[in-house]
Amino acid sequence: MEQGETTGVIRRAPGVRVSLVVALGLIVAALSLGALAIGPFALSPAETLVALFGGGEQQAQVVVQNIRLPRVAAALLVGAALAAAGASYQTLFRNPLVSPDILGVSAGAGLGAVIGIFLSLPVAFIQLFAFAGGLAAVVLVTVVASAVRNTDRILALVLTGVVIGALAGAATSLLKVLADPYDQLPAITFWLLGSLASVTTADILPALPAVLIGLVPLVLLRWRINVLSLGDDEARALGVEAGRVRFIVIAAATLITASVTALAGVVGWVGLVIPHIARMIVGPSFARLLPVSAIIGAGYLLVVDTLARTIGAVEIPLGILTAVIGAPFFIWLLASGRRGWA
Amino acid sequence: MSLSHAMTVRLLLLLGCALVAQPAAARTVIDSAGRVVELPERIETVFAAGPPASILVYVVKPDVLTGWPRALRPEEVPYIAEPFRDLPETGRLTGRGGDANLERVLQIEPDLIIDFGSVRDTYIDLADRVQRQTGIPYLLIDGRFEATPDALRLVGEVLGVPERGEALARDVEELFARVDGILAATLESERPTVYLARGPDGLETGLKGSINTEIIERAGGRNVADPGDGRRGLVRASIEQVMVADPEIIVTWDSHFYQRARLDPLWAGIEAVRTDRLYLAPTVPFGWIDRPPSLNRLMGLRWMAGLLYPEAWGEDLREEARAFYQLYYHVDLADAELDRLLEWSKGRPPE
Numbered sequence: 001m002e003q004g005e006t007t008g009v010i011r012r013a014p015g016v017r018v019s020l021v022v023a024l025g026l027i028v029a030a031l032s033l034g035a036l037a038i039g040p041f042a043l044s045p046a047e048t049l050v051a052l053f054g055g056g057e058q059q060a061q062v063v064v065q066n067i068r069l070p071r072v073a074a075a076l077l078v079g080a081a082l083a084a085a086g087a088s089y090q091t092l093f094r095n096p097l098v099s100p101d102i103l104g105v106s107a108g109a110g111l112g113a114v115i116g117i118f119l120s121l122p123v124a125f126i127q128l129f130a131f132a133g134g135l136a137a138v139v140l141v142t143v144v145a146s147a148v149r150n151t152d153r154i155l156a157l158v159l160t161g162v163v164i165g166a167l168a169g170a171a172t173s174l175l176k177v178l179a180d181p182y183d184q185l186p187a188i189t190f191w192l193l194g195s196l197a198s199v200t201t202a203d204i205l206p207a208l209p210a211v212l213i214g215l216v217p218l219v220l221l222r223w224r225i226n227v228l229s230l231g232d233d234e235a236r237a238l239g240v241e242a243g244r245v246r247f248i249v250i251a252a253a254t255l256i257t258a259s260v261t262a263l264a265g266v267v268g269w270v271g272l273v274i275p276h277i278a279r280m281i282v283g284p285s286f287a288r289l290l291p292v293s294a295i296i297g298a299g300y301l302l303v304v305d306t307l308a309r310t311i312g313a314v315e316i317p318l319g320i321l322t323a324v325i326g327a328p329f330f331i332w333l334l335a336s337g338r339r340g341w342a
Numbered sequence: 343m344s345l346s347h348a349m350t351v352r353l354l355l356l357l358g359c360a361l362v363a364q365p366a367a368a369r370t371v372i373d374s375a376g377r378v379v380e381l382p383e384r385i386e387t388v389f390a391a392g393p394p395a396s397i398l399v400y401v402v403k404p405d406v407l408t409g410w411p412r413a414l415r416p417e418e419v420p421y422i423a424e425p426f427r428d429l430p431e432t433g434r435l436t437g438r439g440g441d442a443n444l445e446r447v448l449q450i451e452p453d454l455i456i457d458f459g460s461v462r463d464t465y466i467d468l469a470d471r472v473q474r475q476t477g478i479p480y481l482l483i484d485g486r487f488e489a490t491p492d493a494l495r496l497v498g499e500v501l502g503v504p505e506r507g508e509a510l511a512r513d514v515e516e517l518f519a520r521v522d523g524i525l526a527a528t529l530e531s532e533r534p535t536v537y538l539a540r541g542p543d544g545l546e547t548g549l550k551g552s553i554n555t556e557i558i559e560r561a562g563g564r565n566v567a568d569p570g571d572g573r574r575g576l577v578r579a580s581i582e583q584v585m586v587a588d589p590e591i592i593v594t595w596d597s598h599f600y601q602r603a604r605l606d607p608l609w610a611g612i613e614a615v616r617t618d619r620l621y622l623a624p625t626v627p628f629g630w631i632d633r634p635p636s637l638n639r640l641m642g643l644r645w646m647a648g649l650l651y652p653e654a655w656g657e658d659l660r661e662e663a664r665a666f667y668q669l670y671y672h673v674d675l676a677d678a679e680l681d682r683l684l685e686w687s688k689g690r691p692p693e
Contacts, residue, residue: 040586059585059611066608067582122598123542181434182393182633183595186576187541197580198543200608313569314549314577 017282021291028076028299035072035306036064066201074199074207075305076298078260079270081211083297084290085253086271087278088218091229091286092249093154096279100257100271103161103250107168108137109261110192114175117187126191127203127262131210133168134258140164142250153232153243157250193317194265196305203263210259214252215294222287225249229286267318269326270297276333371500374484374493375461377469381479382453385501389447389478391435391457394485394636397628398458398493400426401510401637401670403501408432408450414627417692420679421627423672435472448476454500458493458636459485485635487556490514494637513669514640521647524654525562534650536563537589537614538631544592544599544609545581549574554632557639558593561646581608588613591649593631595623597691621649624686627671641666645687660684 037048041063050056051064085100093102101107112133116126145153145160172192179185218225224240228249232242257271278293301318304325308316368383388406390396399407404423409432419427435447435455447455455476457469461484473480481500483493491511498507525533536558540546548554550568552575559565566587567579585608592614594600600622603609614620623630623645628638630645644662648655663683667673675683682692 039582040580041582062608062611063582063585067580067585071580117542120596120598121542122602126542180633182629182635183540186546190541190546190578195578197578198545200606309580309582313571314567314583315545315580317578 017288020282021295024292024295024299028295028302031299031302032072032076035075035302036068038306038310039063039068040310070199070201070204071196071305071309072302074196074204074263075302077204077208077211078196078264078267079274079301079304080294080298081214081256081260082267082270082301083274083278083293084215084218085257086297087275087286087289087293088225088249088253089271090275091225091284091289092246092253093158094229094231096276097272098158099268100253101165101268102158103141103254104137104165104168105134105254105257106261106266106268107165107172108140109134109258110266111168111172111175112136113191113262113265114172114179114188117184117191118175118179120184123198123203130265131258131262134261135254137164137168138250138254138258142247153246190317191265192319194267194319194322195308195315195317196264197309197315199263207259207263211256214254214256214259217248217252218290221245221248222290226286229284264318267301267322269322269330270301273326273329273333274300276330371481371496373481374489374496375466375469375482377466377482379473379479379481381500385453387450387452387454388501389432389435389450389452389455391455391480392459393434393628393634395456395458395483397634397636397638398483398497399456399501402494402497402507403503404672406453406501408452418627421667421671421673421675426672444472444476447472447478452478454478455480456483456497457481458483461485487560487635487639488518490637490640491518510670517640517643521561521643524647524651527654528562528651530564533562533564534590535566535587536591536593536650537566537584537587539592539594539599539603540576540596542596542598544594544596544603545579545584546576547579548576548632552576553635556635557631557642558646561643562650563591563646584609585612590614590617590619592620593623593646594620595625595629595631595633597622600689619649620689622686622689622691624683624691626683626686630687637670640670659687 036052037043037045043051043060043063047056047060048064051060052069054061082100089098089100089102090096109130110133113126113130116129121129141157141160141164144164145156148156148160176185176188179188224245227235227238227240228242228245235242274297275289275293278289278296282288282292304321305318308318308321368381370378370380372378385406387408388399389408390399390411393411396407396411404426407426407429409430411432411434413431414422414427432446432450433443435457455472455478457465457480459465461482465482469480469482483496491514494511494514495507498504498510538547538555538558547567550559550565551572554576555565566589567577590613592612600620603615603620609615623642625633628634628636630638630642632639641663644657644666645659648657648659660680664675664680667675686692
């Protein structure tokens with residue numbers, strides 16, 4: 001990272017370009033309304049609106065209020081959360097190739113959920129296990145990384161994350177081998193590919209406050225997180241204690257990722273690709289990157305999930321669609337040399 | 343001339359010796375994949391390559407079975423005949439390698455390995471490789487439900503109990519004929535629509551024509567998961583799709599889902615739940631609907647026929663279960679165990 005460029009970043013006018021955020025927000029709101037009107041249960045846009053506000057046919061109300069609304073809300077929440085966590089991690093690790101699962105959240109959550117399915121537990125417990133598994137993996141990573149006496153804290157964290165992630169992956173594979181091939185194995189496979197097919201309001205309610213609680217410190221500490229992207233020594237010179245801020249960011253981003261992974265299963269690529277798009281629009285300053293990433297992430301996953309439930313006669317797992325869309329985009333990004341980082 | 347003649351004689355002699363030195367290859371059998379397999383005259387021990395094969399062998403001649411692919415769970419034990427409850431766990435040999443160790447298979451020294459299921463090229467190749475590697479004959483038997491009578495006759499013949507194989511095959515043919523009789527009298531459009539709810543949230547299902555839903559369709563249920571383009575296999579559905587399809591009957595074996603669906607307002611609006619036609623399939627000692635796809639589904643076919651066409655079928659489920667478990671699973675169920683099965687099929691599985 002070039003010194004001159006980053007100081008230039010810091011000198012840029014503070015604050016979020018409000019008009020941009022409002023415009024993006026309006027686009028996402030319009031997409032949400034559109035998504036509410038699309039689905040196998042045929043409803044016109046007008047009928048959808050009527051049903052949304054409690055009028056019209058009973059069945060239409062159930063479809064719009066109890067099925068599509070939770071699903072749209074979940075897509076927005078999961079997309080925003082993953083993109084926000086991705087933006088935080090990328091800034092924290094000063095690396096644009098980082099995604100929210102760098103510290104093993106997804107691998108841990110996956111293992112937790114697989115244990116839940118393996119034990120034939122009800123859905124709520126599977127989600128709880130996934131959440132706990134995600135948190136446990138990251139706690140383990142930070143504990144091990146701080147025990148490793150390595151001068152480069154970030155390198156220690158990333159490498160430990162890779163190791164713990166691989167270990168959790170191995171445990172998941174072991175359970176897949178042991179699982180009932182006719183019953184549990186398909187459920188495990190589908191869960192690990194991510195889906196919002198069965199989301200209900202009751203599933204979103206616990207995830208929403210967890211995501212909000214995780215977002216609060218990220219918003220409050222946005223300037224310090226920005227300073228952190230300069231490197232530990234520079235941050236110290238500017239009066240920011242890197243270790244503590246880093247700890248808080250990891251805790252917050254992990255909480256966010258674990259709660260939405262428990263809700264949706266493992267959905268990759270969103271947290272990697274969306275911050276890039278946001279950075280191309282508003283530059284690398286975290287104070288702008290965070291809200292813009294979150295809004296674009298929400299809109300993106302909403303579109304992807306709407307495709308997932310409408311383009312085929314059957315549901316297409318989210319993880320497959322996000323990879324199919326994300327991978328070519330990422331290659332284009334690399335090929336065009338637009339890093340959008342500095 | 344005389345030199346080559348002498349050589350020919352010696353070659354023939356060698357060949358003769360080689361043939362005589364192979365006393366075990368007493369007969370040849372052609373399996374469902376068209377493979378010609380040499381078998382010893384008497385077969386005392388059989389290694390089942392997977393769960394479907396273990397059931398096939400257990401049904402036809404249980405005392406040759408060397409083990410279960412996985413140990414029986416406590417709730418399954420009372421539904422298996424006493425001498426076979428404690429057979430060791432031997433793992434699966436299906437798929438790439440599976441989890442059974444070839445050395446363990448050799449240690450068990452079975453006279454024969456049987457696999458029951460798909461006869462696609464992958465499995466043919468796997469069978470050939472295992473047979474070459476271990477020297478143990480490996481039979482591949484077609485697991486399609488319609489081919490069940492053939493499978494029973496073939497295995498009965500191979501295991502030296504042709505009468506038992508024939509009797510079971512006749513029983514299956516009779517069952518099929520009775521179901522066909524009902525279906526012949528029922529228009530396609532009058533057949534009930536059915537949704538198979540799998541997984542803890544009930545949103546995993548088998549597309550029409552999948553092995554997972556075969557039994558439902560065989561019994562004359564119209565599977566609502568039909569994309570119409572011939573695709574098959576397990577997929578995820580959305581609750582909205584289930585609502586649009588509005589099946590008259592839902593079948594599951596997941597008791598969590600069964601309980602949840604009856605309380606969940608989303609599922610409560612679906613015809614099957616509203617009219618109390620959500621059914622829970624028993625899974626002991628093997629699943630009635632699927633899990634694994636083997637002879638166990640014959641019980642499921644009887645059950646489904648009774649659920650879909652109660653009047654035309656007109657059988658007492660209790661009597662059917664008693665007779666089926668006796669003929670196929672070699673157990674005379676006590677009243678308590680029969681009660682448990684019937685309660686289960688009414689949605690009250692044992693805890």
